[in-house]
Amino acid sequence: MNDTDARLSATFRLLQQSASSIADRTDLLFTGMLLLTGAIALAICATIVVFCIRYRQGARVERGLVGRKLGLEVGWTLVPLALFIGLFVWAGHDFVRLYQAPEDALPVYVVAKQWMWKLQHRNGRREINELHVPLGQPVRLVMSSQDAIHSFYVPAFRLKQDVLPGRFTGLWFTPTQLGEFHLFCAEYCGTEHSRMIGRVVVMTPADYARWLASGPQEPSLAQYGFALFRQLGCSGCHAAGSTVHAPSLAGLLGRQVHLQDGRTVVADENYVRDSILLPRKDVVAGFAPVMPSFAGQVSEEDIQALVAYLRAGAAP
Incomplete structure (x- = not known):
């Protein structure tokens, strides 16, 4: 050749x-x-x-009733x-x-906005229009939009998922090749849609660990969520020693929750989001609908941090 x-x-x-x-x-x-x-x-x-x-x-063929x-x-x-x-x-x-991510999948939180991708790793390391991941390690993306509908698209991974305002979407993947791969927004989201591009960088696990540790020293996403939990006054009702009668948040994510109207739902990221912004939508059985809404008081990043805190462990 x-x-x-x-x-x-x-x-x-x-x-x-x-x-x-x-x-x-x-x-x-x-x-x-x-x-x-x-x-x-x-x-x-x-x-x-x-x-x-x-x-x-x-042609001389039979054309009668067949x-x-x-x-x-x-x-x-x-x-x-x-x-x-x-x-x-x-x-x-x-x-x-x-959409059934392995238990050991590495969580990465993604916020789409006109016109960029904002990503944050578990230890607090932030990226814009870049996603660094380790080779051979399952990665789970938890995504939401700050404004319009976007679509997270990595052609080489055969992945495309709409990122929506008002709810969480997600998917997972395991990188199998080292290198850099294109990241696009595959949903028209405004005048600068064509510039909403980025890259996914697949590194060896050792290189990824060094890259993750080399960033600015910031609180982890769960630590930031814990600080918000106390700042917003959530601990005053949901903490174990609180005198207010409120549902326990210990081990909430993935747990079945029985609601006041007789339904049973599995507590996922969207359930947590609705409980923060629309607390009267799914009221837990046995509790009065007295929780105030935090709509307009928390950003998409704040909600993701609270989710990360709840996923990391029980409320103090």
Whole structure:
């Protein structure tokens, strides 16, 4: 192979570079879908061509009433149906798996705003339009928007997730290749949408640990959340020794919560967010709806810090 052939093989590939644990499965799914739909399309086209030739004007063929063939009709109905249902189950399994992060996933909190990505790691290290992650370590993104709808898109990871105002969204991935990979906003979000770009930097675990420790010495996200917890007066009601009758927040995230209207919900990041901003939406059974709303008093970063604090442990 000469130098020109080598350059062409390096720049042309059937599928784009894959650099995450989900990328190969996504490529396999899309290849399977392409082959299945392509085979059916070719079969239909071939049948049309055969019929056009066989039953063309002037051809001596039987054109009378054709008897019904039940087996053939059932076959061409059920076989494609079974194939496409199988494809749907396959895609559904991978989709659900994408949102079930491993317990040891490294949390990274993301706030999208016009027109940048603001990211914060567990120890408080902040980034703008860059995300540094360790190779081979599952990473979980907890994302919210400060203004419009954005979309976190890393083509090489085969990941795209809308980032919405008013709620948390998330996904997880495991980087499988070292290097730098493009990060885009894939949802039109305003006049500077095309400039809302960044990069994901995948490093060896040792290099990532050094990079994480080399930043400015700031309180961790959970420590900042604890300070907010006390500053906003939350500890006056939710602390273990409080005289106010309020729900315990110990081990809240992931726990089932029974509500006043008879529903049962799993406490996740969105439940915590609604409890802070819309406290009368999901009132815990056995408690009066007396908690005030903190809407307008806390930012997206503040809510993420409070979530990180609750995830780190019980309220003091």
